[in-house]
Amino acid sequence: MRVKRYVVDSMPDALQRIKADLGKDAIILNTKNIKTGGFFGFFTRKQIEVIAAVDVNKGPVPSAQPQSSSPSDIIEEKRPKLTQKVSFQVDDEVKKEIPTYDLKSIVAKKSPIFTLENQTVEAGGASLPAEMPARTRENIAVVDSLPKPNFSSLRNKLRLQDVEDQWIEEVIQRMSARYSGVLLQNDQSQIQHAKLVIEEMLTERQSKQSLIANDTRFVKFFGPTGVGKTTTIAKLAAEGVLKNKRKVGLITTDTYRIGAVDQLRTYSNILNVPLEVVFQPGEMSTALENLSACDLILVDTAGRNYRKPDYAMELAQYFPSLSGGENYIVLSLTAKNSDMVEILENFKCLPVEKVIFTKSDETQTYGSILNMVMRYHLSLSYLTTGQNVPDDIRVAVPSKVANLILGEG
Template structure:
């Protein structure tokens, strides 16, 4: 597969450039927000999109689709190809596409079924939604302190998500909320969370070592909910994950939410789920739905690796608006996007 990376002011401009330079057959593999300038300072925020285009070595698969053009399962095979192109494993793509076909046949029992990509994709969304395990949001009751930690790799929006949750519980549910951060590695991380705490008039503590944890939790006072922001950790470095695990053991959180980005590929999400398994997350938050064109990759990884139940999803930077309880329909809405259609060559 031929892979290229594009940067533009927004996602739409990047997609237009991809189609111009690589053609309509190109598939979006990964998106993220970046800043130019020195170390991201004084620079512009841009969208970086990685796209892939199949090369001649993959032509036999296309030819197989052509030979099956008159087959009753041609559309199902095309759907399977589309899933594979956005990172879904062969086995799961096969299972999802076959279940989609079976769903359509069941809906039209005793009638002729007119298969098409739009109708099969609608069936696929129902199939994927049924595989997603959605759990409850954070449970917070007055005068019953609950400690909740957010963990995950760098760049997935943990601090912003902590701020959204804090604002929601403080302003909408009138809970007494305290913030605690152990993210003393990232430049300006403490200042960012402190700014949110000041705006919402919330107590906040900074913890650098496990032995400081209980004292800092007590210093937050009589709060109903403690939200812990953690440093981003690469799932490839077990030693850093172990450091995080030791810190969380000192905090003894009631809930630990693993934060993953909807812009990540299936392979990247799988590495995150495997790398943070020792933390034993109790829930999963999917962020940046507004920054991705398709969610099939990240959802495939969540299903295949049996991720903890989905608790929240976020779809923007606005605090506290752009967060809501997990919603299957919204997660599968952009399932395959618009660039994943595989045309059959004439």
């Protein structure tokens, strides 16, 4: 067995490095929040220490776990068998750092194994091992005798957040494949590790440039009526003008709703940016010519008929080159998960790659973020948090969204 220590800024960084160094079969033995650097207690950096291990005797295993295998199958497969002969190769720096788990006494006392904040062993945890390999071997034997983790409380928590069963099982599969069973023995520790896995899932789907890129000129916003498209565009226009010093122009094709144009015109007047109103698809090129001096053009669209399958095609007529620039779908977190599915099914024919979730302040259920990002391969971009323009908008950071889904929002 080869054991290695990593100090990283985020879990996805760690997973990338572990995969590159130790391969796909590596498992994570311990994670801990630490502070590095600093000068007399100032300027310290929050980082994560990750201890990972791989059984060097084991042959290659396919990277993706088959859908049918249950979490317990995976745990079983990742654990060295008691009868198996294992050789150890522990990096020198890990010998200094790796925690010693007195697992026999933990099991005997049936005491909680990990504390939430620092994830250190509560019982045992004596001094550093004189003979690391022998000790580790003994620990692994005791780990084998621990009960298999029961994920029922985590499942319930995720279900209450409206996370679909498919993604709940994916979270549990990834946790079981990645973390040793000893880390998943109690509910709190499971939640901590589920957060890391959800962060990883959201990050995997995120494009390199999750927000409006500095060199993007043409940005279109789609989504049903009332989700907050126009308000969000106003927030982003303000950010473009005030923070990024860009020459912003606005276009609206939403001429169906009385007051919709006036709403955007009010924001264009406040921000002192030009607004073009496009009544018919053929007028788009003239609007773009009129805004030729602008280096960021934000386009508002009508939200009507979004449930009709041909609605997306109707919208597409306004944009001869839909693939130019960036396309955002705007969804409200107050909508039902099934409604979001219906909208995104109808949008499959358009190249929409990024998603903005609005009205996070009006709900405490956030599972649909994970569902939609995973199911429709969307890159998470912004989260809006209220009606105030321009303040109530945030970058949707995967770790923060994971915290929203599993508490501590």
